[in-house]
Amino acid sequence: MELRVDFNRPITVGNEFEYMRQAIENMHISGDGPFTKKCHALFEQELGVPKVLLTTSCTHALEMSAILLDIQPGDEVIIPDFTFVSTVNAFVLRGATPRFIDVRPDTLNLDESKLEAAIMPRTKAILPVHYAGVGCEMDSIMEIAGHRNIAVVEDNAHGLFGKYKGKLLGTFGSMASQSFHETKNFTSGEGGALLINDQNLIERAEIIREKGTNRSRFFRGQVDKYTWVDIGSSYLPSDMLAAFLFAQLEQREKIQLHRKQVWKTYATGLKDWAAAHDVRLPYIPDHCEQAYHMFYMLLPTLELRQKLISYLRERGIYSVFHYLPLHLSDMGQKFGGREGDCPVTECISDQLIRLPFHNALTSSEQEIVIEAIREFPF
Ligand SMILES: *Cc1c(COP(=O)(O)O)cnc(C)c1O
Numbered sequence: 131m132e133l134r135v136d137f138n139r140p141i142t143v144g145n146e147f148e149y150m151r152q153a154i155e156n157m158h159i160s161g162d163g164p165f166t167k168k169c170h171a172l173f174e175q176e177l178g179v180p181k182v183l184l185t186t187s188c189t190h191a192l193e194m195s196a197i198l199l200d201i202q203p204g205d206e207v208i209i210p211d212f213t214f215v216s217t218v219n220a221f222v223l224r225g226a227t228p229r230f231i232d233v234r235p236d237t238l239n240l241d242e243s244k245l246e247a248a249i250m251p252r253t254k255a256i257l258p259v260h261y262a263g264v265g266c267e268m269d270s271i272m273e274i275a276g277h278r279n280i281a282v283v284e285d286n287a288h289g290l291f292g293k294y295k296g297k298l299l300g301t302f303g304s305m306a307s308q309s310f311h312e313t314k315n316f317t318s319g320e321g322g323a324l325l326i327n328d329q330n331l332i333e334r335a336e337i338i339r340e341k342g343t344n345r346s347r348f349f350r351g352q353v354d355k356y357t358w359v360d361i362g363s364s365y366l367p368s369d370m371l372a373a374f375l376f377a378q379l380e381q382r383e384k385i386q387l388h389r390k391q392v393w394k395t396y397a398t399g400l401k402d403w404a405a406a407h408d409v410r411l412p413y414i415p416d417h418c419e420q421a422y423h424m425f426y427m428l429l430p431t432l433e434l435r436q437k438l439i440s441y442l443r444e445r446g447i448y449s450v451f452h453y454l455p456l457h458l459s460d461m462g463q464k465f466g467g468r469e470g471d472c473p474v475t476e477c478i479s480d481q482l483i484r485l486p487f488h489n490a491l492t493s494s495e496q497e498i499v500i501e502a503i504r505e506f507p508f
Contacts, residue, residue, distance in 0.1 A: 187320055206253045442502060
């Protein structure tokens with residue numbers, strides 16, 4: 131069967147080509163050029179975050195956060211079991227021991243009721259991941275972390291412009307990471323950002339991002355030569371990528387409106403079918419404004435999930451599953467992960483299917499998907 135509906139299709143939405151041409155004509159195609167500055171300013175203004183730094187990926191933004199928190203071998207970090215490997219890898223790279231906790235069965239976000247029991251004397255950070263762009267229970271998380279002086283770093287790869295109780299995701303923790311990978315709402319192919327809410331971390335963040343040098347201060351005229359002052363790496367994206375990203379960000383309202391429409395079309399079109407077949411659709415708490423990152427469903431069993439994916443594939447429709455439980459991965463088992471540790475993640479990881487969802491998805495494509503699902507022989 132020929133392809134009829136892609137799972138993801140990265141597209142240009144505005145001035146991407148024009149801005150990339152400008153970046154080349156500016157003759158500033160390395161990092162921190164005019165388009166990077168435009169992206170920083172836009173984010174700082176729209177999100178009300180004191181400092182935003184573009185990075186080469188969300189993974190790298192997370193690595194920067196681990197360095198900024200001075201994570202040392204033997205320190206512990208608390209991570210939801212149901213997330214992408216980068217959330218944990220960035221900290222394990224610094225020598226941290228991850229402690230995986232299970233997710234809530236309703237939002238699939240870190241289960242805040244399991245936090246207290248997971249906190250150890252050397253726990254240095256908690257990493258909430260706003261799965262599918264729906265906020266974690268940030269009130270409880272911030273309170274538990276605050277009492278014990280544990281840092282909170284939000285992995286907000288899915289959650290840009292989403293809100294929890296009226297407050298933007300990414301503005302709760304001392305830091306948050308964003309992703310502009312081609313599968314995310316806004317993209318530059320590869321890319322990311324570190325949002326820094328704690329003012330005390332800003333100066334060192336600039337140094338770490340610039341290979342451990344005080345180059346940013348030098349360019350601002352604050353020191354008369356720049357030199358090696360700390361550990362660091364090269365976390366700046368090319369200004370050509372920032373130009374692409376800026377064009378996407380300019381269209382943020384249009385993109386988010388389209389994604390909202392796509393999400394609602396699935397939710398409405400599949401509601402009765404789901405109820406009739408014991409299929410669970412996403413749950414969005416009333417106090418959360420989601421970021422419309424994806425549309426998932428939970429099938430009753432692994433067998434049915436696999437059957438539905440291949441059934442759709444035969445009709446030219448590409449759907450996919452998502453994260454495997456981290457504690458059962460090869461690396462997770464080296465940190466002591468055993469079957470049964472995180473029962474909710476073990477269960478929903480088998481049941482979850484993600485439907486085609488991207489900025490170019492048309493209503494007729496969605497109609498094809500919804501019709502096919504309704505005709506799925508259970
Ligand atoms: C996509 C994603 C990442 C990694 O993003 P990159 O920009 O590819 O490094 C990290 N965490 C989550 C939750 C993601 O979805």
